Amino acid sequence: MVGAGLAGLTCAVTPATTLAAAPDDEDLVRLELERLWSTSTREWDLLVRHHVAAALPAVPPPLALRRPVALGDGRFVAGDHRDTSSIQGAMASGRRVARAVAAHLGATR
Numbered sequence: 001m002v003g004a005g006l007a008g009l010t011c012a013v014t015p016a017t018t019l020a021a022a023p024d025d026e027d028l029v030r031l032e033l034e035r036l037w038s039t040s041t042r043e044w045d046l047l048v049r050h051h052v053a054a055a056l057p058a059v060p061p062p063l064a065l066r067r068p069v070a071l072g073d074g075r076f077v078a079g080d081h082r083d084t085s086s087i088q089g090a091m092a093s094g095r096r097v098a099r100a101v102a103a104h105l106g107a108t109r
């Protein structure tokens with residue numbers, strides 16, 4: 001479509017964080033987009049919809065911002081599930097693992 005804008009939305013659809021009550025609840029998603037961007041979405045066309053199962057780690061209460069990365073016996077684990085469910089969380093966990101591995105190997109700095 002020439003001259004048309006393109007909008008994208010990632011929404012979590014889980015019992016805990018409900019942006020849409022069901023994955024196919026397009027009306028609720030449109031309402032949320034209207035709220036976010038203060039405009040009507042009634043004329044917008046839905047181009048594609050991707051359902052990503054298990055897209056993000058569950059974050060059940062109580063909130064634990066940092067989970068252990070050293071599992072013992074020289075085993076380490078990194079990923080968003082160790083910090084926050086985001087790229088930033090994944091990178092932060094990677095940094096913590098690097099430090100933990102260095103300490104495990106006896107690095108002095």
Ligand SMILES: Cc1cc2nc3c(=O)[nH]c(=O)nc-3n(C[C@H](O)[C@H](O)[C@H](O)COP(=O)(O)OP(=O)(O)OC[C@H]3O[C@@H](n4cnc5c(N)ncnc54)[C@H](O)[C@@H]3O)c2cc1C
Pocket residue numbers: 010052055056078079080081084085086087088090
């Ligand atoms: C649709 C969507 C939109 C998102 N948007 C944002 C955003 O805007 N901003 C943001 O900060 N975050 C966003 N996120 C979250 C972000 O992408 C993730 O938090 C982040 O990529 C997690 O990084 P990770 O390295 O922990 O895991 P991943 O990126 O999931 O990497 C894990 C890797 O391990 C591989 N793997 C899994 N099992 C095995 C196995 N048994 N053997 C070998 N390899 C295996 C997988 O194939 C994958 O490549 C989004 C996520 C989704 C799904």
